[in-house]
Amino acid sequence: MTAATGLEGITQLRRLTGGASRETWSFQVGSERHIIQRQRLTSPRDMHVEVGVLEAAYAAGVPVPRVLASSRDISGENPVGTQFMIVNAFEGETIARKILRDDEYASARKTLPAQFGSALGKLHRVSSAVEGLEDVDQIAFYQEHLRDCGQSHPAFEIAFRWLEENRPPVGRRCLVHGDFRMGNLIIGNEGLRAVLDWELAHIGDPAEDLGWLCVRAWRFGGAGPVGGIGAYEDLLEAYGEASGEYISLETLRWWEVLGTVKWGLMCISQAAYHLTGSVRSHELAAIGRRVCENEYDALLAIRELKKGKGSTRV
Amino acid sequence: MSELHDPPTAQQLVESVREWLETDVFPQVEGRLQFHTRVAMNVLAMVERELELGEVQNENYSAGLAAFQCSSEAELAEQIRTGALLSQDAEVEEFVMNSVIEKLRVANPKYLRDE
Structure with missing residues (x-):
């Protein structure tokens, strides 16, 4: 060494x-x-x-x-x-359940949503000039994933229809983390220490990372839409200050719906590792039955967004 | 339909294993093994719910699909994708939402929100 x-x-x-x-x-x-x-x-x-x-x-x-x-x-x-x-190396906690519930992170929980916004705002100022990264159309990519998974999911078909019909105008392209959520962030009792797990980084729309962070699976049972601890507004406000670019709640929620569908499709892939025998695991097998959680969340969000555009109800 | 098998039923057998995991195994283990024991308990509870509800759910699902002239879920998915059911948009959406709720009643009933 x-x-x-x-x-x-x-x-x-x-x-x-x-x-x-x-x-x-x-x-x-x-x-x-x-x-x-x-x-x-x-x-x-x-x-x-x-x-x-x-x-x-x-x-x-x-x-x-x-x-x-x-x-x-x-x-x-x-x-x-x-x-x-x-x-x-950074010392700190990555386990979401502890960060969401333990007393020692009580003050961190107040500052984290804005810190997430600020970190993403800074990140998204990086233009697309990073060697070896691709800009893949997220709808087309995951539609293909659905077609190739060997299962049928009417709920995701409805979601893709809605996503296509309500797609926000194509925004600026920038460096996107791709998996910015609790579990991939090192947290100390004072707040955010480090952003890890950059394996899924790619070129894309800046709102993608914000939407992904708000997917219900990444709230780990917490009440606030932003990683289970914060309100949409705290994230968007801090993001706007750091990046100089204000993203609308409507756009964020569109990406949240896409993220929900994406996690649902990833659950199918996880179960497939077990089903195809590449890794035998009851934990992976059980994830196959979490797909419907994401179908439910996607349909609920779409219903809500149809009723009152950009509603903040969670 | 007559039952060939002797008691306990499949549901009762699975229940007995889940109870053993809960009372004898779970309190004795920790860390990763405890986590995987919890997952196993949850999986068995899910199987129990499916054994209880699954048959009627499947019948209802087939009947619901037939109401949209679909002989399978794959056919419904295809028709949504191609826009063939656009004139019945609201009905399709309600049917699909209800079927997702039925899946959750087996997979994870706690996930459902009070509507």
């Missing part, structure tokens, strides 16, 4: 997770903790794209891990043996 990174005196090397596409390890250099991620050869995406994304987000003032070293070299010259990146 020292040869690969130039870091001397590495201690406490331990493995954190081993996902399908990468391994994550933690280690110390002196009193500083760092994270190294090693890409597996089977990974669908070049880890170096994420290095570029993290560097762009850091430069824009978004709280993200700083890239300390990385290599895209997969030849024998690279002692880690595969693509890797090393970032500084």
Whole structure:
């Protein structure tokens, strides 16, 4: 590791997770903790794209891990043996249930919705000039996903019809996180510390990240639409201040409906890992029965938005 | 229709396993294993609800589909996609919402909001 990174005196090397596409390890250099991620050869995406994304987000003032070293070299010259990146580690909590309920996060809960808005506002000032990222039409992409999943879901067909008929005008393109929600954010008792998990970053509409954050699944049982803790207005207001671009509630809610359908389709994929035998797991199997939660939320939201456009009722 | 199998019923058998998980296993485990035990309990409770409600739900669903001249869910989905049912938009939406509610009554009844 020292040869690969130039870091001397590495201690406490331990493995954190081993996902399908990468391994994550933690280690110390002196009193500083760092994270190294090693890409597996089977990974669908070049880890170096994420290095570029993290560097762009850091430069824009978004709280993200700083890239300390990385290599895209997969030849024998690279002692880690595969693509890797090393970032500084953040201490804090990622488990949504704790952040939503524990007393020590009570004051954080008050400031987080605005901090989310502010972080996204800064991020979305990054233009589309990040190497290796694509701009994919989100409706077309997920319609194809629905057609190819081998199941029929009339509720999602209704949702796609409504989404097509009520699509907001195509906005500015920018760097979008793609999975900005509790679970991927490190929270301290003072508030937001770092935004993690940039694997789904892409080029898209700035409102996409805001809508995704408000999908009911990411409220984890909390009452407020913004990650279970805040009101739409707090998010939109802080976002507007940080980005200089004010997104309407109507547009946000359109993206929330699309996000709801998207999570429903992702639930189908999760269950499919079990059903096709690639990973046998009752937890994944059970997620297949969460699809209807998203059908319900999408239809409820559409009904509500048809009645009074942009209603804030949740 | 006559029952071939002896008691307990499938529902009662699943219930007995769920109760064992709840009373004997769950309090003895922690962390990831406790989480997966909870998931298992929830899955079994879902199966119990489906065994209780599923048959009538399926009959009603087929009858509801037939009212829109659809012989399957796939056909209804196709017709919504192509716009063939646009003249009955409100009725279709109500039927689909009710069928989603029926799915939730089995999958996760707590998820339903008071309307």
